[in-house]
Amino acid sequence: MYELEDKGVLVHDAIDPHAEPVAENEWLLEPEQKRGVSRRSFLAIAAAASAAGGLLLMDKPGQASARPLPTLATSGVSGSTGTARYLVEEDFHMPNAVTDPILVVPSGWDVRQAGGSFTFAYGRWAKVTDGGGLPIVMQRRFSAHTAGVLTVDFRFEPITQLNGVTWTIGTTGANAVVLTANSGQLSLQTPSGSQNLASTAIGTPMGVRVVLDLAAAQFTVSVNGALVASAVAFAQAATVLDLFTMQTSEAFVGNFYIDTVRIHRGFLVNESFVTVPSGLPADWTAAGAGAVFSVAELHGSSYADCYSLLVNTMAATETATFRRTFTAQNDDLTLEFRFLAPSGAQNVSAVLSAGTTAGLQIGASAGSITYADASGTPVVCYDCKPNLWYHIRVTTDTTSNLATVWVNGKTAASGVAIPAVSAIDTLTFGVGAGPSGKVYLDDIRLSLTPPLPSDYVPTPVPLDTGDYLVGVQTFAGWREGHHQGWDALSPYPSRKPLLGWYDEGDPEVTDWGIKWMVENGISFELACWFRPLDGVGQPIKVPDLGHHIHQGLFNSRYKSLVKFAIMYENNSSGATNSNDFRTVMVPYWIEYYFRDPDYLVIDNKPVFSIYSIPKLITTFGSAAAAAAEVAYLRTAVQAAGFDDLIIIAPQVDANAPTVGVDAQYKYSVGPVAALTEGYRQNLLTWRGNAVVDVVPTISMGQDQLPWNLTPGAWASVTDFEANATWVRDTFMPALPSTSLGRSMVLVDNWNEFGEGHFVMPSALAGFGYVNAVADVFGASAHGTNATPTTTQAARLGLLYPAARTQPLKELPAPAKPDDYWTRWTFDTDGDVEGWTNSEKNQVTNIQVQGGVLTATSIGTDPGLVSPDHLGIDANQAPWVRVRMKSDTPPEYLYFITDADPAWTQVKGTQVIFDAYNDEFGIGYAAVWGNPNWVGTIRQIRLDMMSTAGDFTIDEIGVVKVPLPALSLLVSGKYSRTAVPVIAPNGTPMVPAAYVVEAIGGRPEWRPDVQWFVAVRSGTTLIAQVGSSSAWAGATLVHLDAPCQWVGGRFYIAATYFQSLGFTVTWDATAQLLTITP
Template sequence: MTRLIAVLGMVLALAAVQAQGIRWDFAEGMDGWRVGRHVEGLRVEDGVLKGRVSGHDPQLISPLFALAPNYRHEFVCRVRVSRVAGQGQLYYTDTTEGPYDGFDAKRVRGFVLTDTPDWQIVRLRPFWQGEKRIQQIRLDLMHGNDCAGVEFELDWLAIEEVAEGDFSNDRRWDFKGNRHDAWTVGAAGWLVSPYLAMTGRSTSWVLVTVRSAAPAWAELSWLSPANSGKPVIPFLVVGDDRAHTYSIPLGTHPQWSGEALQLSVQVVPEHEAPYDLQRVELAAKPHAEADVLCPYFGPAEYPNRVGKRNRMLLRLDNIGHAPASGMLHFRVHDGAVHRLEKDGEPLLSMACVLPADFSETYEFDVLSQTAGDAVVTVEFQVGGELRQRWTAKAMAVTAAPAAPPPGSYVPEPKPAQTDYLIGSYYYPGYGTNRQWREMALYAPWTKPVLGYYDEGNPECIDWQIKWATEHGVNFFLVDWYWEAGRNHNEHWLDGFVKARHKQHFKWALMWANHNRKGTHSREDWIAVTERWLEKYIRTPEYLTLDGKPVVFMWSPRNIREDMGGSAPSAELLALSDRMARDAGLPGIVFYAMNQGGQAQLAQEGYAGYTTYHWFGNARETSRNSRFFAYKAVVDQAADNWDRTAAACDAAGLKFLPVADTGWDARPRHGLNTFVIYDRSVAEFTRHLKDMKTWLDRRGEKMFVLGPWNEWTEGSYIEPCSEFGFEMLRAIRTVFCTDAGVSDDLSPQDMGLGPYDFELNLGQMRQDSWDFRGGQELFGWGALMYLADLRLTPAGLAMTSVGRDPAIRSGDVRLDARAYTALEVTMAIKPAPGEKDFAAFFWGTTFMPINGEANVSCPLHADEGMHRYRFDLAQHPKWQGTLRRLRFDPIQAGDRTITIESIKLVPVAKP
């Protein structure tokens, strides 16, 4: 009876909560709140909930309640912390089932505490109106590798309803001074519209007009009455101090439901430069005017030599939704010293035709008689009227250094003298032209001195060894990929074995084991270790620490979760060590990466800890976590090294600090990434000096630089057209005793190379692909769960090795509305099952490939060659500019697929 009364009381209490919101003030104890993990000493003192963070992921879990969610709810708490470390998160759920008590990564909202020792109020709109009910919340006040030791206090927490303003029928708002009477200013400078009394079905575009004095990252967000959350579409604002209208397609976004209840806009210029938001408009169509921009005009390569044909490029973008046509007129300053040529002929002008929402790169040669800066100006004219004028970044033309005679091999390195052991991560993803195509299309101003090269070429590797060792870099930690018995991206390692200068350099494995769940096992681990012993760690060039070969592990957590805990993970590390000793080596030493919990890592047998990047708190403490300056990384690095080193020292782990080399992954991910801007030689040098001071203070000599060559992720220091050799010279200047100016001898100076792949950039306008005859992949390649991808006379053949195999196109630039369907001709053996199907996915300029933008087609249950048609014209997401295509030929594994052709079917002409 007592139990029944208690349950009845809880039901009545929950019903009241559902009507009134909920508040916990800890006046009579902990109010049912409990520790999820990584919190110790949780208690209530004088009506305040107090505790201490003990790991990287502290969690406080509420008692059960019942709340009917709506968009007016706001989570509020009064909190005080001893220091800020990482972003906070609020999770919510309607269940307690599942591996994480019902919480998951889909239902979470982030927030950042203010860096103050005083009490502060956190307000957070969860926008959970798409949920049926809310039963429990979880509060993570911070998250990150350096938050252990933070003391916190919670005075109270509440879920409240905020007042709703009047509904507006407006569709256009003109701003003055970045303000509008009907819009409010929210957190982090977000401008928030009134609630909209309208349907959005005929208004699937938002037009935003902005003028900014510097490049800016802007975001448009909306609130839907049907779905939880506030989806965000980022877009880039040009920093030329001219007004531009940006057409944002809500209709292509996977979370667009057809209605917008509210809009929000945020503009974050570099270094908080002034900007002017002029207009926001809901529209049925994009802004139908051409708008030609120049994101880059300057040298295409490095070095540029006297008497040579030095390449300059002009990149133009038409961000408008009407074609642009005109003439480009060129003028070179100091024409007696420099002259321009195109295809061997003097260059004065050329035609410019840019389709809507399209980019084009124009290249020409600069010939210089003497050393100096070549400066070029171009005017864009339409009908004889000047529309735009751009001046190129100066091309520094220099005399070539003394070089061995043409035809000689890469000179023997002359390693710089240093007391420090300096490494850098190496990403071996450039054994084909795929990622180089991304670079050439989206960041052509960052061309390596080696060109768009084949990294498996031993000659290229010898140049890398020469440049690295002559500037103080002693070793690479090479990303290594193995998943359930399958290796890939070994181009660089296979070439390194054949390199002539390898004796000057060291390297070690960094197992990038961000694999599928369930792919770590004891049997697989034995196979991995046998491969290490057979192919890598016995070689004299392999890096040893404390006399043992070292292996770096990207994700200890993946091993732990697959193996069922820390104890079996420790057994695997011990097994590798034993296998190495049985093979005559002194063992293997393991370094953990990226995921904190140093005490647990030490228990599992790791000897040290490091990370792949080192952004510290820069993302969490910047105004926008997706757009911040490299200076913010440098400013916070030393304090973050200190905190992580202290956690490692306490656990008995060696801490290997990282000096980061930046991040801007737009070439690979478009705007589905974050951007660190203003990475400069000066800031990188300051970062290195801080590292040297930090190491010297601790009496240590070893550290790791961020990636050497993550070109498509914007993390690189290898010589290139953007920085020349200056990033490497900064390392030499700070850490080497013979810190004089190094030469910048290049392959071009010796008549070596070129090492470039054929990029076939014209394929981005291709809309049909015939693979018969086995001549060309046209940019298509395996995405996942495929093996043995190959060209045959019958077509593109492959074997599915898991559920959901897929191929992916290269970059394309095609107007979706110009096509009505996709046709694929293919055969599958053994025959598909009766319920199996193929699927076609697409991504656009503003929408990554996702599950909302796809069309499926049933498969024939025989082994014959069939043409499958995927009707696209009526799909609501089939609009905008296509950027990438994906095709899943079948859902099952253990099938051989042969694709004759893939074709987009044009809309019939009237």
């Protein structure tokens, strides 16, 4: 789990906007023989650098002509080729903001933003800001589309007037579609000129749908649901489509929101209204006197998916219908849609027909959902309540004229007879007229039902665990485009799942997970559940990050083999209040989850988790108010036919019993779980402080480098199994006989790859962790550890670009030699060696005797502070080592520096301490991973614990580790991953992007021309692979060695930065390169 607020990115000034013009084709930076870039003026080069190679722009920006539109048609390109799949599903919900310290880049995208910025607010908006001079370019590769129809949907909203903002669809060197927003118009660029399609307006969202037919080499364009161009020839010949590009011009200064980009293929019908912020799309035909069709903005799902069709029949005199035709089909079909009837009284219907001859018929009215049997008679298969979104999914068996109906993920009717109709070519929805006639519809999808692959996931063979109920916690954040994405993980190859960079929500992915779980004794998963960010009081359509449960688990083949439960992750969910909780959230949980036959229920009590009880109390205002809401939840669950609810929580306080929590557990044990003694002491201390019953958590440790840049530690498989055995044999039997923890145990975590605690089979340990679970709790040997073949794996990860690579960042932790900057051993009785009570004065009885320092904590935030002015070089002090014993392990080590003398939370690092049963142990604080551990360390503070108790310290030492050969210091800061290289002629070279960011600039890479471009303090920098010269502003700089591309990074001679006023020093003996202001 991880939530990140808006990352404010400073937009630096770009190059002089009054630079002399350059011809449009003059954009290639041609190096002169042995001299680097040519001698034409730098301003011309900078202007040329901003031009986009390959764009087919026959008219200059601002000169869109008034030529007639391309031929208009009454329907778009139709057809379906291949399995229906999304190739891009980018909602910009949480672009990757930690992989790079300066630039925010959505996972899977290549973004050039030296001249501006890409910023976002978590889950709400993403914004492109151009400072002028250099364009912003965003490119997204996707799985190559080589036949049939491809649909591209995107939506944007101007904040300022857009001039020269362009979107293209095509492949490298060929753009089949070129659209440009300029001077209040969205225009289509064709070989014959620029043709206006629709007006743009500041503050008004604009949705665009482009449907491309490769066979015909033509496309259609719809804007806000209205068809504005069809049968348009590709602008440039393209036999493959695999690249979407959005870019600004060099002249543009301004910004706009980009809401979503979705690219899909293979659907006969696919309408989620993300590009229709006005009314019914033009490719649907509406009827019904007095009915009103509009698109409403709701917030029952993500911001990108905030539009739904509203059919209002309150003034209608007949049933309102809207239908869509398509090429006649005789194969098996899958239809799904969602509807919301606020009053619950309106008739809603969906019909698949051959012309007017009805086949499949689904209806909802008078509290029931029905299907029509072979004679056309409605048969009730499920109940229907008001003010609740319903998800209907139906598959047809054309050969046998049968259908299976699912409602909200549950089978409502299986293999039932339906009317025998062939050549299905029409989908029709109906809403009955009446005074309560308001119905919302959304997510309408119709596709061919693909046959199950012959090499589908082998049937799982569950492992019996006897009386043990083993569960695993899961985090469903791995659907590309909806969270930080795989870009944050790919530089750390040990975290790569054995499934590859998979698509969360793919049922085949889910089935592999089920197989690996149940064959290793894991019988249920506890999944994170996030309420949509806004829309308090509005019915929930789909929870945030709900793909795993709603698309994967609910549609998986092996769903019945594993149980599931949900954890309400209220720390990162959208807001709620009492009314919303009772009328929206509770009914949704009961309907979609607790009623599911595969939900985890013990003694007729669903198991339910609330992540943070303190946050729940804050939300509702008091412990009593939170208790009232929990009591209401229990009552509602009982009214649904259950005896009660079992509520567990990982974050609790003293109010947990009052609120109604039954048991507590740990979502993450933390890095201490990498140890044996430390892990066991941690669980014992936690149990001793518990305020309710406990459920033990087995963990493999934690290392948060990809997301939080915080190193930790992982247990070896051997230590993980030893800890699990201790939990089984020692911890669980010691619990009271009535404790849930006597039989239930949770594993931390299945797939928290970013937070760095995961047991899902991966490159780190293969099946080691899950096999250990099986060996400890299983009644027999674990399964066969089957993994996907190359062919199978290729189906599992279409959303993340297959060939995408990034520079590696995974390195071994620094050494821990017995060498110290300073070391306090407390060998002299009465000498505290300068250590004192912190300003909070929560430590008493500080004394030194017999070679140890002893003291007592009398509060919740005790700390000891070292002597002042330590003078330690942070670059060569990666660890602080502590040997001690205490009632509870120490928690954090804080520090201040000469440059930053304020004690703050960000200058703190957790101490990973290995001690058990009040024995001496050794703890290390990995200060090397704290980005604020820089410069000269002035003082450190050890926070002993968060409770009252006694402690004894044997020694504290700051470990000294000299910098390795070939080290780089930029403004005094050392990076373990930014390593210089030495050119063949002996010239030290540096990774240009790292150095530019370290000195406050914004870099970008242009792979088409092998350029490195950056902007720093208004100066534009340009260099090229193989060139022996580069530009710094208007100055041509000779380089001591040609630029190189090494290990996915652009390297330039270090002395280049002298042209920017920096001092560059190379110590050949120490192999140390320094760049200082």
